[in-house]
Amino acid sequence: xxxxxxxxxxxxxxxxxxxxxxxxxxxxxxxxxxxxxxxxxxxxxxxxxxxxxxxxxxxxxxxxxxxxxxxxxxxxxxxxxxxxxxxxxxxxxxxxxxxxxxxxxxxxxxxxxxxxxxxxxxxxxxxxxxxxxxxxxxxxxxxxxxxxxxxxxxxxxxxxxxxxxxxxxxxxxxxxxxxxxxxxxxxxxxxxxxxxxxxxxxxxxxxxxxxxxxxxxxxxxxxxxxxxxxxxxxxxxxxxxxxxxxxxxxxxxxxxxxxxxxxxxxxxxxxxxxxxxxxxxxxxxxxxxxxxxxxxxxxxxxxxxxxxxxxxxxxxxxxxxxxxxxxxxxxxxxxxxxxxxxxxxxxxxxxxxxxxxxxxxxxxxxxxxxxxxxxxxxxxxxxxxxxxxxxxxxxxxxxxxxxxxxxxxxxxxxxxxxxxxxxxxxxxxxxxxxxxxxxxxxxxxxxxxxxxxxxxxxxxxxxxxxxxxxxxxxxxxxxxxxxxxxxxxxxxxxxxxxxxxxxxxxxxxxxxxxxxxxxxxxxxxxxxxxxxxxxxxxxx
Numbered sequence: 343x344x345x346x347x348x349x350x351x352x353x354x355x356x357x358x359x360x361x362x363x364x365x366x367x368x369x370x371x372x373x374x375x376x377x378x379x380x381x382x383x384x385x386x387x388x389x390x391x392x393x394x395x396x397x398x399x400x401x402x403x404x405x406x407x408x409x410x411x412x413x414x415x416x417x418x419x420x421x422x423x424x425x426x427x428x429x430x431x432x433x434x435x436x437x438x439x440x441x442x443x444x445x446x447x448x449x450x451x452x453x454x455x456x457x458x459x460x461x462x463x464x465x466x467x468x469x470x471x472x473x474x475x476x477x478x479x480x481x482x483x484x485x486x487x488x489x490x491x492x493x494x495x496x497x498x499x500x501x502x503x504x505x506x507x508x509x510x511x512x513x514x515x516x517x518x519x520x521x522x523x524x525x526x527x528x529x530x531x532x533x534x535x536x537x538x539x540x541x542x543x544x545x546x547x548x549x550x551x552x553x554x555x556x557x558x559x560x561x562x563x564x565x566x567x568x569x570x571x572x573x574x575x576x577x578x579x580x581x582x583x584x585x586x587x588x589x590x591x592x593x594x595x596x597x598x599x600x601x602x603x604x605x606x607x608x609x610x611x612x613x614x615x616x617x618x619x620x621x622x623x624x625x626x627x628x629x630x631x632x633x634x635x636x637x638x639x640x641x642x643x644x645x646x647x648x649x650x651x652x653x654x655x656x657x658x659x660x661x662x663x664x665x666x667x668x669x670x671x672x673x674x675x676x677x678x679x680x681x682x683x684x685x686x687x688x689x690x691x692x693x694x695x696x697x698x699x700x701x702x703x704x705x706x707x708x709x710x711x712x713x714x715x716x717x718x719x720x721x722x723x724x725x726x727x728x729x730x731x732x733x734x735x736x737x738x739x740x741x742x743x744x745x746x747x748x749x750x751x752x753x754x755x756x757x758x759x760x761x762x763x764x765x766x767x768x769x770x771x772x773x774x775x776x777x778x779x780x781x782x783x784x785x786x787x788x789x790x791x792x793x794x795x796x797x798x799x800x801x802x803x804x805x806x807x808x809x810x811x812x813x814x815x816x817x818x819x820x821x822x823x824x825x826x827x828x829x830x831x832x833x834x835x836x837x838x839x840x841x842x843x844x845x846x847x848x849x850x851x852x853x854x855x856x857x858x859x860x861x862x863x864x865x866x867x868x869x870x871x872x873x874x875x876x877x878x879x880x881x882x
Contacts, residue, residue: 345459349467360808364433369482375422376490389417394556403547408574412557415492415579427573430508435532438515441468444525469598472512480505496579503573506590510569513597520604523613543570631732632740639711643748646707647755654756657696658763701784701839702818704752708792711745716806738873745792757781776845783842786858790838793865800872803879
């Protein structure tokens with residue numbers, strides 16, 4: 343067996359859980375998406391109404407795809423193609439950094455480089471691994487669409503578009519893994535570029551020109567600056583334009599080539615972007631274990647808080663626009679009520695929908711904070727902390743405490759921004775209360791994922807990162823897309839984001855609030871108790 347084959351086999355074996363979860367989850371999303379469209383938007387009039395609403399409200403185009411017709415296939419591409427590409431991009435980003443900068447940071451890469459494999463071949467193996475993962479994702483997604491009875495050309499193109507976006511971000515992440523000295527920095531930079539590219543594509547669609555029958559749109563030039571925009575310009579089930587797929591592939595391969603070139607001229611464990619110099623001695627505030635956790639995660643928390651501010655502002659400043667559109671098209675109200683689960687006025691429904699997205703952001707922040715414990719354990723740095731009087735229970739408790747504080751910061755920033763939006767509109771006091779209740783409920787839902795991550799970390803340490811993110815992804819899909827896809831109500835209610843309290847007239851409908859609090863308390867206690875007897879598990 344050749345050296346490349348051995349390295350590739352090692353990567354596939356190491357990712358035997360993470361990568362299949364991303365691939366199967368993406369294919370299932372495509373399959374569920376068609377089922378939802380065929381049930382919830384079975385008639386041409388239903389699809390025309392929603393497309394007309396999207397073209398009238400540019401904000402909807404920020405979170406959906408490119409309208410390209412009213413057929414079932416084209417409508418499905420409008421609803422989920424950007425999200426299929428988003429999942430492929432996230433999979434590729436984490437895969438690229440994990441097997442390059444992550445291995446180098448843990449000391450494993452240097453051991454491999456000392457063998458006849460050399461420095462270049464392991465990165466080549468990572469490139470091949472990433473390409474195979476995206477080809478598999480594209481193939482399974484296309485098969486899921488073909489199994490639904492959709493046209494073969496559009497099905498193959500939709501899977502290829504998602505896979506090409508994944509390849510593009512494989513190259514981008516490999517490049518950041520060479521530029522930045524830590525895996526945390528490389529992951530953060532790659533994800534921020536990913537989110538920016540997603541928004542740029544949405545802005546290009548929002549600024550586009552609708553066609554005469556309001557069934558499609560010609561994107562503005564910003565859409566062509568983003569891999570997500572290239573994927574959408576394929577217009578599956580409409581024009582079936584294949585050549586934009588090549589743009590994503592070319593960008594990805596150029597990024598991979600640049601990463602290989604940079605790796606050949608840098609030192610081991612070095613980066614091209616200089617790190618900020620640290621202090622000679624630590625501040626008194628860093629004398630405790632939980633202060634160390636805060637120091638290691640504060641930068642990421644600040645980034646999630648910025649996302650919370652934007653979400654809060656959108657939740658309360660767009661209500662007038664949505665109200666006007668809903669007056670012209672009642673289907674918009676029905677769609678928003680399906681997602682948000684609220685049955686009050688349109689203002690409340692819009693706030694609930696946006697704060698569901700906020701809950702997902704806060705949960706991601708909480709999970710990222712808790713899985714930091716696993717990263718420190720795998721690298722061996724947790725042993726340095728646990729060699730002090732700090733016990734392992736307190737150490738895990740500190741991560742949970744900081745995660746809870748992070749959720750409060752992200753949600754608090756969104757609530758404050760939402761209140762500012764209400765004030766700028768001259769809104770009523772009732773809307774202030776709706777924002778506060780929605781924020782409090784989503785904060786509890788987000789903390790549930792911090793607790794679940796801690797439990798997985800205690801019980802399945804080596805799989806904790808993959809399983810924790812998979813739980814968030816599954817809950818987000820059920821909570822945000824389950825109602826639109828026509829899934830049973832009980833399946834959507836499995837998502838903590840979908841059962842948070844809402845305002846019901848003068849009272850507050852707690853819905854699943856008590857259950858969330860129960861899971862929160864029992865889960866945290868169980869994780870801390872079980873941590874007393876768990877041994878450290880180093881290594882990836």
